[in-house]
Amino acid sequence: MAIAAISEKYLPLKSFGEAGGNNNKGISLVRNTKTGEQLICKKVVASKAEDELRAVRRMRGFDNIIQLRDHVPSPKPELNLWGADISIHELYFEHCDLGSLSSFLKRHELAEQRVPESFIWHVLLSMAKALQVCHAGPTNTTERERWTPIAHRDVMAGNILLSSSPPTDNNLYPRVVLSDFGSSIEYKVPDPLLHRKDIGDLAETLYAMCFCAWDVENAKLGYSEELQGVLAVSDVYWEDTAEQAAKFNSGFVAWVEENMAQANMAEFEGKVILRS
Numbered sequence: 001m002a003i004a005a006i007s008e009k010y011l012p013l014k015s016f017g018e019a020g021g022n023n024n025k026g027i028s029l030v031r032n033t034k035t036g037e038q039l040i041c042k043k044v045v046a047s048k049a050e051d052e053l054r055a056v057r058r059m060r061g062f063d064n065i066i067q068l069r070d071h072v073p074s075p076k077p078e079l080n081l082w083g084a085d086i087s088i089h090e091l092y093f094e095h096c097d098l099g100s101l102s103s104f105l106k107r108h109e110l111a112e113q114r115v116p117e118s119f120i121w122h123v124l125l126s127m128a129k130a131l132q133v134c135h136a137g138p139t140n141t142t143e144r145e146r147w148t149p150i151a152h153r154d155v156m157a158g159n160i161l162l163s164s165s166p167p168t169d170n171n172l173y174p175r176v177v178l179s180d181f182g183s184s185i186e187y188k189v190p191d192p193l194l195h196r197k198d199i200g201d202l203a204e205t206l207y208a209m210c211f212c213a214w215d216v217e218n219a220k221l222g223y224s225e226e227l228q229g230v231l232a233v234s235d236v237y238w239e240d241t242a243e244q245a246a247k248f249n250s251g252f253v254a255w256v257e258e259n260m261a262q263a264n265m266a267e268f269e270g271k272v273i274l275r276s
Contacts, residue, residue, distance in 0.1 A: 009033055009070075010041065010092070024048075024182060025088055029095065032069075038095045039069050046074065048182055049089035055150050055181040056093075062138075064130040066161070066179035067094045096161035098174050098274050101205070105157060105212060107273040114213035116270035117223050119173055120206060121260045124230070126176035127160065127202050128256045134184075135195050151194035154183040155201035157208060162274065174274065199252070203234035226263040230256060 010030040017026065025043040032039060044052060049071075056068045074087035098104075101123065108115055137147025155178070162174040187194065210223055210231070 009072075010039070012041075013038070030092070037069075038097075039092045040095050042091045042093065043088050044091060044182065046077070046085040046087045046089055049073075049091060051184065052091065052181045054186070055184045058150070059133060062130070062133050063166075063175060064126045064177055065133065066096075066177050066181075068092070069094060093179070094163070094177075096163035096175075096177055096179070098162035098164055100158050101160040101162065101176075101209075102157035104162060104272070104274070105208060107276060108212040111273060112213055113273065114222060114270060115209045116272060117227060117263070117265045118269060119272050120209050120223070120227060121256075121263065122173045123160070123176050123209065124202075124206055124227075125253070125256050125260060127155070127178060128253045130178040131155075131198050131202065132253050134178075134198070148186050148188055149191075149194075150181075150184055150186055151191070152178065152181065152184050152198050153194070154180060155198050155205065157205050160205065173272065199234050203231050206231055206234075224263040224265050226259045227265075230259050 009032060011033050012028055012030050014029040015026065016028060025045065027043070028041050030039055030041045031037070053068070053071060056066065059065045060067065068091065070090075070092035072090040072092070074089055076087065077085045078087040080086050105115075131152070134150040134152055136149070137144040159178065159180040161177040161179050163177055164174050166175065185194075210227075
């Protein structure tokens with residue numbers, strides 16, 4: 001069956017089916033007919049499209065956050081019985097060619113191959129940078145003073161993507177990207193609980209990376225004390241007071257970098273399975 005597209009600018013290549021939920025109406029791979037660039041088209045109900053668009057537009061230019069390329073609204077509104085606009089908008093995002101972290105973990109599980117610690121740190125630091133931008137804004141002090149925090153609220157392996165473009169600083173591991181801001185919200189009144197959920201969800205995702213080839217017989221994860229310590233603190237972050245949570249969040253990246261520098265591990269030990 002042909003994959004329908006609203007815009008003639010894009011040629012549909014492959015459908016990934018329904019994205020789940022009542023507001024997401026499908027995801028497909030498309031090609032820009034003028035530039036040849038491959039993109040991901042996400043079809044979203046109008047009301048939710050507005051929320052997601054506002055979030056990703058505010059975070060343009062950040063390497064570890066999914067980048068919006070285009071937005072094609074429905075030609076006309078379509079109202080339901082309650083007067084809500086249920087027309088479909090198309091959101092076009094960069095295509096992360098190495099897939100999701102979820103698919104990456106499945107490949108390692110099938111191969112019974114341990115994920116290198118250096119790669120876990122790479123993912124952790126990348127996501128720490130992404131969440132710090134969401135929660136506290138860019139590192140520019142002036143921008144941070146007027147930043148309205150964004151809570152992602154759906155940090156999980158399926159929403160963390162891997163891309164070979166552009167190359168990362170170490171040129172060994174792909175760029176790690178936080179995607180799918182469909183559940184995100186902005187909040188002007190401080191709410192540390194929303195910060196905690198994002199960081200707690202990240203810790204759970206990273207724990208899953210550690211358990212790909214767990215040494216069950218000897219009950220060992222096989223990773224440095226520093227990494228295990230960071231994950232443990234991030235996981236119990238829920239229990240902090242509001243003041244402690246705010247302080248932790250603003251220095252999250254620096255704290256991860258400090259522990260990463262102290263970790264006792266081989267610089268780039270082991271291999272990662274980036275493709276099937």
